Amino acid sequence: MELAEDQNLSALAGSVLIIGTGLLGASVGLALRAQKIPVYLSDVSPTIEAIAEDIGAGRSLRAVATERGVAPSDLRQLLGSEPQLVVVAAPPDVCAQIVVEQLTLWQHAVVIDIASVKLSILQQVQQSGVDTSRYLGTHPMAGREKSGPVAARGELFTSRPFVVCKHPDVSPTAVRLAQTLGIEMGSTLTYLDAAEHDRAVALISHVPQVMSSLMASRLQETPLHALGLAGQGLRDTVRIAGSDPGLWIQILAANSENIVPTLHGVRDDLERLITTLENPTAAGARLDIAQLMSEGNAGVARIPGKHGGAPEAFSQLTVLVDDTPGQIARLLIDIGELGVNIEDLRLEHSPGQPVGMAEISVNPNEHEKLVEDLTSAGWKVVR
Amino acid sequence: MELAEDQNLSALAGSVLIIGTGLLGASVGLALRAQKIPVYLSDVSPTIEAIAEDIGAGRSLRAVATERGVAPSDLRQLLGSEPQLVVVAAPPDVCAQIVVEQLTLWQHAVVIDIASVKLSILQQVQQSGVDTSRYLGTHPMAGREKSGPVAARGELFTSRPFVVCKHPDVSPTAVRLAQTLGIEMGSTLTYLDAAEHDRAVALISHVPQVMSSLMASRLQETPLHALGLAGQGLRDTVRIAGSDPGLWIQILAANSENIVPTLHGVRDDLERLITTLENPTAAGARLDIAQLMSEGNAGVARIPGKHGGAPEAFSQLTVLVDDTPGQIARLLIDIGELGVNIEDLRLEHSPGQPVGMAEISVNPNEHEKLVEDLTSAGWKVVR
Incomplete structure (x- = not known):
C-alpha cells in the first residue's frame, strides 16, 4: 500500500499547484503541461496569474473560482482534491511562509520550493514546527535576464542542472517526486545540501551578478559616442546586469553570508x-x-566546457558571413553535410555594418578538414 | 605634384612595414595581403615574426636578410625602397619609441600606431622633437581573448570601429593613408582626439577587463562541483578574463589616469x-x-544594438535543437527560406546534455509569423 502510493507519487499522476507564476513558475507550468500533467496556477498578482494561464502554463485558480462561483481563497474547493505536488515559485522573502502554509493546508501533498537560495528557507520551515518530511528545497539552475511569465518557456530548464537539497527529515517520497519533476523538465539532477548549494551559487551566480551590475552602473556616465565603440567584451560582461532588481534584492539579502566573504576578496x-x-x-x-x-x-580556465569536459577542448574557426537572410543557414548546412557537429557558435556583429563573423567551435580533429572543405565551398574562413 | 603624390599615397600603392606581429599586427598584415599589398614584417621575437610569415601576413625581414645575406638591422637595404606606410603594432610601452625611430629613419613614410591607448604615445612622440606631421595614432577596435599571430585573422577588424586620433600637426596625407588602411581592413572610420579616445576606452574596454579579471580571480577558490553548475551568466561575465596579462599590464598602466576614477566609483x-x-x-x-x-x-540599457540602433530593438524567439550535425543548419535554412533575416543568434548549451537552445533575434514585425511557420515546420519554438 505504502509502495503503491509511492509509485503513484513518483509518477506525478496527480495535479500540481504552482504558487508564483513569474518567469520560473510559469516555465515549470509550461514544462508540465507539455507532459499533459494537470497544473493549477496561483499568483499574488491577478495579472501575472492570468498571463501565465494565457501562455498555457496551467489553469488560473482565480479563473476557476469565477467559473464555479466559489471564493478564490478556498483552495481545497477549487482544486476538488488534494494536489500531489505544490511547487512554490514565489520570491525568496515569502517562500518559506508559503511553504509552511501549504504543508499545513494539505495532508499528503509534497511541497517543493525552487528559490535561488536554500538554507534560510529550510531553516525557517524547520523553525515553524510543521512536519518537514513532505518539504524539499530544489533549485532549477536557469534563468533569463528578463522576468515575468511572458518570458517563460517550457524548455527553460532543459539540460540545465536541477539541484535537489535533501535534508535529514525528508521522506523518500518527496525526494522521488522532486526527481520526477526534474526529469519531466528535462533537467540534470544534482544533489547538494542547502549550505553547500548556497556557497556554490554565491560564487557562480550571485557574485557575478553583483560584478555585472557594478560594471553596468558605470555606463550611466558614459557618453554615447563611447558606447558606440562597445564590442562583445563589454556586452558579455554586463548582459546579466539587465536582470530584475526586485528578485535580486532578495537573493543577495538571503545569501549575504556567503556573498560577503567573496566580495571582501574582490x-x-x-x-x-x-x-x-x-x-x-x-x-x-x-x-x-x-x-x-x-x-x-x-x-576562467577552471570553468568546465559545454559537455562538462575540460575547458578549451574545442578548436575554433571563424567564417565571414553577409548579414542577409539564409547566409548563416547556408554555412551551417554546408557544415552539417560534411558530418561535422558544431559544439558552439557565436555570431559577432558590429554597429552600422551589414557583415558579421561566425565563430564556430568544433572537435579539434575535424578542424583542418573543415577549414579546407569550407574554403573549397567558397567560404571566407579564417584559420 | 603634391596632389599626385597625395593620391598615390592615399591609394596605398607602396609597401607597408608592420612592426610587431602579434595578434593585431599579423591581422593587419593578413588584411593587407588579401588586397595584394606588399607587406614586410618585423618583430622583436624571431619566432613570432616567422609564424606571422607562415600564416601569410607578409614577408619576414629576417627571412629577407638571410636570403640576401645582409644585416637584419639594415631596414633600408632590406626593403629596397622606403615603405609608404609603417604600422607600429608593438606593445604600448615601446610603441612611442618605435614610432620616433621610424619617423627618424624614413624621409616620407607615414607612421601609424595601433595601440589601445593613445594620449601617452602622442605626448611621447611630440616630446621627442621629431616631425609629427607624418605620425598618426589609430585604434582598430577589435581583439580576442587569445594572443599571438596564430590567433590572427584578416577579418579581425572587418566592420569594427577604426578610431583615427587626429592631432593639430598631422598632415592630410597621413590622415588619408590612415583612412585607406581602415577601409582596406573593412573597418568603420571614427574620429576622436587622443584624450577622448582614452576616456572612452577606459569605460568600454579597460574597466570591463578589470571587472572580468576580478570576478574570474575568485573562481580560483571555487570547488569544482560548484563550477559544474555554472551557466551562461558566469561564462559571459568572465570570458575576457582569459586575455593576455602582458598586454593588459601596459594598457592599464598607460591609461590609469582615466581608469582610476571609474574604479573609485566601483x-x-x-x-x-x-x-x-x-x-x-x-x-x-x-x-x-x-x-x-x-x-x-x-x-546596460544604454548600449546600442548591433546596427547602432536603440537597444532591445529586436524580438527574440527560442528554438530547441538537438546537438547533432546539421540541426542548427536545418533550422536556419528554414528561417532563410522564409526570407527572415537573423539579427543575432546565441546558442546555449549545458554540461552533460546533448541538447541546446538557439535564441534568435529578429525584426519584431517578423516575429509572430516566424513562430507560426517554424512551429508548422515541426520546430519546438518557445514564444
Whole structure:
C-alpha cells in the first residue's frame, strides 16, 4: 500500500499547484503541461496569474473560482482534491511562509520550493514546527535576464542542472517526486545540501551578478559616442546586469553570508589595483597588475566546457558571413553535410555594418578538414 | 605634384612595414595581403615574426636578410625602397619609441600606431622633437581573448570601429593613408582626439577587463562541483578574463589616469553594498541593493544594438535543437527560406546534455509569423 502510493507519487499522476507564476513558475507550468500533467496556477498578482494561464502554463485558480462561483481563497474547493505536488515559485522573502502554509493546508501533498537560495528557507520551515518530511528545497539552475511569465518557456530548464537539497527529515517520497519533476523538465539532477548549494551559487551566480551590475552602473556616465565603440567584451560582461532588481534584492539579502566573504576578496584585489594604478610607474606596479590578470586567467580556465569536459577542448574557426537572410543557414548546412557537429557558435556583429563573423567551435580533429572543405565551398574562413 | 603624390599615397600603392606581429599586427598584415599589398614584417621575437610569415601576413625581414645575406638591422637595404606606410603594432610601452625611430629613419613614410591607448604615445612622440606631421595614432577596435599571430585573422577588424586620433600637426596625407588602411581592413572610420579616445576606452574596454579579471580571480577558490553548475551568466561575465596579462599590464598602466576614477566609483558602490550585505536586515538595506541593481539596468540599457540602433530593438524567439550535425543548419535554412533575416543568434548549451537552445533575434514585425511557420515546420519554438 505504502509502495503503491509511492509509485503513484513518483509518477506525478496527480495535479500540481504552482504558487508564483513569474518567469520560473510559469516555465515549470509550461514544462508540465507539455507532459499533459494537470497544473493549477496561483499568483499574488491577478495579472501575472492570468498571463501565465494565457501562455498555457496551467489553469488560473482565480479563473476557476469565477467559473464555479466559489471564493478564490478556498483552495481545497477549487482544486476538488488534494494536489500531489505544490511547487512554490514565489520570491525568496515569502517562500518559506508559503511553504509552511501549504504543508499545513494539505495532508499528503509534497511541497517543493525552487528559490535561488536554500538554507534560510529550510531553516525557517524547520523553525515553524510543521512536519518537514513532505518539504524539499530544489533549485532549477536557469534563468533569463528578463522576468515575468511572458518570458517563460517550457524548455527553460532543459539540460540545465536541477539541484535537489535533501535534508535529514525528508521522506523518500518527496525526494522521488522532486526527481520526477526534474526529469519531466528535462533537467540534470544534482544533489547538494542547502549550505553547500548556497556557497556554490554565491560564487557562480550571485557574485557575478553583483560584478555585472557594478560594471553596468558605470555606463550611466558614459557618453554615447563611447558606447558606440562597445564590442562583445563589454556586452558579455554586463548582459546579466539587465536582470530584475526586485528578485535580486532578495537573493543577495538571503545569501549575504556567503556573498560577503567573496566580495571582501574582490574589494581587497580592487583596492590593491587602485593603489597600483594611482602610481603606475612605481616599482612593482607591473607585477601587481600582472598578478590580478594572471589570477583571472587561472580562474576562467577552471570553468568546465559545454559537455562538462575540460575547458578549451574545442578548436575554433571563424567564417565571414553577409548579414542577409539564409547566409548563416547556408554555412551551417554546408557544415552539417560534411558530418561535422558544431559544439558552439557565436555570431559577432558590429554597429552600422551589414557583415558579421561566425565563430564556430568544433572537435579539434575535424578542424583542418573543415577549414579546407569550407574554403573549397567558397567560404571566407579564417584559420 | 603634391596632389599626385597625395593620391598615390592615399591609394596605398607602396609597401607597408608592420612592426610587431602579434595578434593585431599579423591581422593587419593578413588584411593587407588579401588586397595584394606588399607587406614586410618585423618583430622583436624571431619566432613570432616567422609564424606571422607562415600564416601569410607578409614577408619576414629576417627571412629577407638571410636570403640576401645582409644585416637584419639594415631596414633600408632590406626593403629596397622606403615603405609608404609603417604600422607600429608593438606593445604600448615601446610603441612611442618605435614610432620616433621610424619617423627618424624614413624621409616620407607615414607612421601609424595601433595601440589601445593613445594620449601617452602622442605626448611621447611630440616630446621627442621629431616631425609629427607624418605620425598618426589609430585604434582598430577589435581583439580576442587569445594572443599571438596564430590567433590572427584578416577579418579581425572587418566592420569594427577604426578610431583615427587626429592631432593639430598631422598632415592630410597621413590622415588619408590612415583612412585607406581602415577601409582596406573593412573597418568603420571614427574620429576622436587622443584624450577622448582614452576616456572612452577606459569605460568600454579597460574597466570591463578589470571587472572580468576580478570576478574570474575568485573562481580560483571555487570547488569544482560548484563550477559544474555554472551557466551562461558566469561564462559571459568572465570570458575576457582569459586575455593576455602582458598586454593588459601596459594598457592599464598607460591609461590609469582615466581608469582610476571609474574604479573609485566601483569601489564606492562595492563598499556600500558590502556594508549593506553585512547587515541585510537593517532598515534601508533593500533600498541600497535595489539602487545598485537598478543603476545596472539603466547602464546596460544604454548600449546600442548591433546596427547602432536603440537597444532591445529586436524580438527574440527560442528554438530547441538537438546537438547533432546539421540541426542548427536545418533550422536556419528554414528561417532563410522564409526570407527572415537573423539579427543575432546565441546558442546555449549545458554540461552533460546533448541538447541546446538557439535564441534568435529578429525584426519584431517578423516575429509572430516566424513562430507560426517554424512551429508548422515541426520546430519546438518557445514564444
